[in-house]
Amino acid sequence: MKLYLIRHGDPDYENDTLTERGHQEAMALATYLQREGIDQIVSSPLGRARDTAQYTANAIGVEMSIEPWMAELSLPSTLDDRRSAWDTHGEHIRNARFLNAGYSLEHIPGVPAEETRSILESMRSESDRFLATLGYVRDDGVYRIEQPNRLRIAIFAHGGFGLFWLSLLLEIPPALVWSGFFFHTSSVTQILFDERSDSLATPRCLMMSALPHLYGESLEPGRAGIQANYS
Numbered sequence: 402m403k404l405y406l407i408r409h410g411d412p413d414y415e416n417d418t419l420t421e422r423g424h425q426e427a428m429a430l431a432t433y434l435q436r437e438g439i440d441q442i443v444s445s446p447l448g449r450a451r452d453t454a455q456y457t458a459n460a461i462g463v464e465m466s467i468e469p470w471m472a473e474l475s476l477p478s479t480l481d482d483r484r485s486a487w488d489t490h491g492e493h494i495r496n497a498r499f500l501n502a503g504y505s506l507e508h509i510p511g512v513p514a515e516e517t518r519s520i521l522e523s524m525r526s527e528s529d530r531f532l533a534t535l536g537y538v539r540d541d542g543v544y545r546i547e548q549p550n551r552l553r554i555a556i557f558a559h560g561g562f563g564l565f566w567l568s569l570l571l572e573i574p575p576a577l578v579w580s581g582f583f584f585h586t587s588s589v590t591q592i593l594f595d596e597r598s599d600s601l602a603t604p605r606c607l608m609m610s611a612l613p614h615l616y617g618e619s620l621e622p623g624r625a626g627i628q629a630n631y632s
Contacts, residue, residue: 402535402602404592405434405555406563408584408610409449411623417448424452425620426587431456433589433614434555439463444557445471453587454557465557470527473559476520480511487561488626491580504574512576521565521575528569537594537602542572544594544602560584560626567592570604584610586623 407430410423419427434457442465444454451465458465476486489511499508506514529539536548558566563584568575570592584590588610594602612622 402537402550402594403553403607404594405437405439405553406567406590406592407453407555407557408560408563408586408588409445409447409453409557410587411625412449412586414449419449419452422620422623423449423586424456425618426615426623427453427456429614429618429620430587430589431460433617435460438553439555440552441554442466442557443468443471443554445473445559445562447472447559450557450559454555457555457557468527468531470524470531471556471558471562474520474561474565476513476517476561478511479513485561486512486517487564487575487579489576489579494576494580499576506576509576517575521569524565525569528566540601542603544604546596546600546602549596549602563590567606571606582609583627585612585627586625587615588612589614 410426411420413420439461442454442458442463444450444465444467446467446469454465474487478484478486493510502508506512506517536550537544538547564578565575568578590609591607593605593607595605596602
């Protein structure tokens with residue numbers, strides 16, 4: 402099984418849809434995903450994700466399904482800088498106390514530790530439910546293969562959600578994923594459920610925040626969500 406974790410196209414956040422650039426990204430993405438041979442389409446319930454997914458759904462003739470738990474995370478930072486906790490600056494995260502403690506979120510300024518843990522637990526439960534419907538049941542840090550498949554599933558969601566879920570699938574402390582990775586708009590992150598035996602599969606990241614569809618159309622990467630010295 403291969404998951405294509407996709408951030409929505411360039412957003413019009415005020416109207417929860419896409420900008421003109423976002424529509425261009427989504428059209429180019431649909432052409433790429435059609436060539437990839439996508440079998441299923443899953444989307445967040447939010448408009449900007451659904452509007453991105455619709456282009457691919459139309460291109461391959463598959464109806465998308467909606468997963469409410471894939472909506473963008475609402476996790477405000479306690480610092481007065483108007484950002485989400487999952488967008489905390491890396492200099493707040495990569496300190497010796499946190500790095501030595503692993504999942505000890507109390508050592509990260511601005512991150513509401515208890516609320517974050519609650520969201521993580523809820524996401525873990527929903528992720529387990531979703532993957533079990535596809536035949537893969539979590540067993541510690543790997544997945545027991547109940548019903549193997551070779552499906553290619555496109556999942557249209559959001560930057561914050563995607564980073565959280567990626568951390569769960571790869572068993573990496575989420576704050577290190579927040580501070581070390583970034584999803585461009587319309588980017589594709591590919592996760593293979595690597596089956597080295599008949600009984601267990603391990604999620605492996607084959608590519609991260611990739612933009613092959615934009616390069617093919619000579620479109621520059623979008624900058625929504627990135628800050629400071631990106632050029």
